[in-house]
Amino acid sequence: QSALTQPPSASGSPGQSVTISCTGTSSDVGGYNYVSWYQQHPGKAPKLMISEVSKRPSGVPDRFSGSKSGNTASLTVSGLQAEDEADYYCSSYAGSFWVFGGGTKLTVL
Amino acid sequence: QITLKESGPTLVKPTQTLTLTCTFSGFSLRTSGVGVGWTRQPPGKALEWLALIYSNDDKHYSPSLKSRLTITKDTSKNQVVLTMTNMDPVDTATYYCAHTDNDYPGGFDYWGQGTLVTVSS
Numbered sequence: 001q002s003a004l005t006q007p008p009s010a011s012g013s014p015g016q017s018v019t020i021s022c023t024g025t026s027s028d029v030g031g032y033n034y035v036s037w038y039q040q041h042p043g044k045a046p047k048l049m050i051s052e053v054s055k056r057p058s059g060v061p062d063r064f065s066g067s068k069s070g071n072t073a074s075l076t077v078s079g080l081q082a083e084d085e086a087d088y089y090c091s092s093y094a095g096s097f098w099v100f101g102g103g104t105k106l107t108v109l
Numbered sequence: 110q111i112t113l114k115e116s117g118p119t120l121v122k123p124t125q126t127l128t129l130t131c132t133f134s135g136f137s138l139r140t141s142g143v144g145v146g147w148t149r150q151p152p153g154k155a156l157e158w159l160a161l162i163y164s165n166d167d168k169h170y171s172p173s174l175k176s177r178l179t180i181t182k183d184t185s186k187n188q189v190v191l192t193m194t195n196m197d198p199v200d201t202a203t204y205y206c207a208h209t210d211n212d213y214p215g216g217f218d219y220w221g222q223g224t225l226v227t228v229s230s
Contacts, residue, residue, distance in 0.1 A: 003155065036216035038156070045205055045223055046148075046156065051216035089156050093215050097169050100148075103155040 004029065004090055004101035011107040012080045020104045022073040022090030030071035034093035037066055037075045040103075041086045049088075050075060082108050111135035113145070113206050113221035120227050121196050127226060131189040131206030135219075138164045138184045142211035145189040147180065149202040150223075157202075161209070162189060198228045 005023040012018040038046035050066035063078045085108040090101040117129035146161035160180040161169045179192045207217030
């Protein structure tokens, strides 16, 4: 199976909004509403930020939002803060297994 | 409070079999819809989904690694075990176990700290 496609990097200034894309196929992202997004700081375990395309777990700021159109899912971070600087990974159900994206390094300028 | 912790060897030789144990607390694998999965991350690289087992013993594997992986659970010990055969240096990675349930289908909401496994002769 192929990893989902994410841009290697993204950036924005404090207070701005940034959107990270995650492109798959009709066999994964496009076929199911089971897309998750994770935030990972260096040396730490990933943290679930979004589940089921747009569902935010308790404790996750509402600055983080998710959406999907066709085979592409997106994570938007609004009102960027310094602590949002991290790696972000998408994940999707693919029929009988799950697959991650290649990750996006978000830099807060 | 849900916690998970991975344990196992830090160094394995090529061709050997790796056995990792995830010991958890704060939930039960007897509860419907609950699952424990494994993900790995080579140094400086992306996450890779490996396997997932649910309370009903439903098991899912990464297609590319399915022939090498086995996931099992011991409900009485609150443990999930992952075995990976024929280890190779490219399998050097931090291995994480994580919890999922019906609140976040397929999404891992609690993670262990990870354990670094190095494959080298």
